[in-house]
Amino acid sequence: MTDGVYVGRAGVDGVVNQGWLLGHFMPKGKLLHSDDVEVKWGVHPPGDRRAAWATDEIRTALLVLIKGAFDIELRDRTVLLREPGDYVVWGPGEDHSWQAGDVETVVLTVRWPSLPGWRLPPPRS
8 A cells, every 4th residue: 555545456355354345344544444334345156145144233235246146135025136236225224144146156245334343253164
């Protein structure tokens, strides 16, 4: 990073932090640290499923399908994302989970605000 500019590659940079590229969890004082917003580049193998439902959510999220297929499961419905550019926004109080389709799937997620304590633990090896 120099002069307030960071150049990276989402697929490479995201591997270090479960896909997250920007948010409160990045080192303080660095350009990628933000308490306002989080950005994630999610690459999911076929059939990948969220390990647990996200409940008691107090943030707003935007998820955009880049490639593949992705289902966002809400308590009262499932949103099917099938075409690149399909997206869904959900707000505070919307419990959710997700499942990737039958091909490798890439999604971009933006959440706001960026709050500590709202991530699943990393998967065990």
